[in-house]
Amino acid sequence: MQFYSRVIFPAVCDLILRQSFLVPYRREMLAQVEGEILEIGFGTGLNLSCYPAQVRRIVAIDPNPGMNRKARRRIEQSGIEVDQRLGECERLPFADGTFDCVVSSWTLCSIDDVNQAVAEVHRVLKPGGRYHFLEHGMSPLPGIQKWQRRLNGLEMRLAGGCHLDRNITAIVRTQPFTLVQADEFDLGKFPRTHGFMYRGVATK
Numbered sequence: 373m374q375f376y377s378r379v380i381f382p383a384v385c386d387l388i389l390r391q392s393f394l395v396p397y398r399r400e401m402l403a404q405v406e407g408e409i410l411e412i413g414f415g416t417g418l419n420l421s422c423y424p425a426q427v428r429r430i431v432a433i434d435p436n437p438g439m440n441r442k443a444r445r446r447i448e449q450s451g452i453e454v455d456q457r458l459g460e461c462e463r464l465p466f467a468d469g470t471f472d473c474v475v476s477s478w479t480l481c482s483i484d485d486v487n488q489a490v491a492e493v494h495r496v497l498k499p500g501g502r503y504h505f506l507e508h509g510m511s512p513l514p515g516i517q518k519w520q521r522r523l524n525g526l527e528m529r530l531a532g533g534c535h536l537d538r539n540i541t542a543i544v545r546t547q548p549f550t551l552v553q554a555d556e557f558d559l560g561k562f563p564r565t566h567g568f569m570y571r572g573v574a575t576k
């Protein structure tokens with residue numbers, strides 16, 4: 373099982389999420405990030421090539437050592453200094469008000485206690501800091517939701533705890549962000565159970 377979660381799953385995840393049509397979405401999510409930056413659920417480092425040129429350093433956290441290992445080559449090639457931490461977003465090892473921006477993509481689906489994770493994101497942001505997210509989740513269509521609920525158990529086992537049916541904007545709004553800008557869209561190229569996206573910025 374450990375071989376699956378630390379070797380096979382990181383490779384499969386990388387293969388699916390490195391597809392070139394996703395790059396513009398990543399770039400757009402990262403276009404305004406600046407200052408002290410934390411990326412949660414860093415995975416295999418697929419966002420690295422999408423940060424704006426002025427970003428020279430980030431802190432990254434992920435609990436899967438297999439993901440961290442697979443990210444190393446990208447880190448070396450990126451020219452960005454990455455302070456890579458092994459850990460869970462539910463317990464961030466940083467003081468209150470440390471970061472100007474926190475970033476996540478395709479991550480909130482997989483976090484066990486997602487409300488606690490978003491509370492931690494809010495805690496570690498400076499006042500006025502921003503949480504930039506690009507996440508998949510619950511479709512607005514009842515027929516698709518039905519399949520998302522049916523497939524959830526299998527998806528969680530095969531894809532590192534991924535839930536298909538989370539309403540990401542509602543989860544972000546559980547924290548006292550002063551402003552949450554969000555939009556929702558279908559990626560079009562993934563099955564409709566997996567391709568409904570939430571992207572936005574929440575300001576502390």
Ligand SMILES: C[S@@+](CC[C@H](N)C(=O)[O-])C[C@H]1O[C@@H](n2cnc3c(N)ncnc32)[C@H](O)[C@@H]1O
Nearest residue numbers: 389413414415418436439460461477478482483
């Ligand atoms: C589907 S991958 C996405 C990777 C990357 N963010 C990307 O856009 O390609 C989800 C990532 O979330 C990480 N993850 C799972 N539980 C987590 C937690 N509690 N805290 C932080 N990251 C977590 C996984 O290890 C995995 O690397």
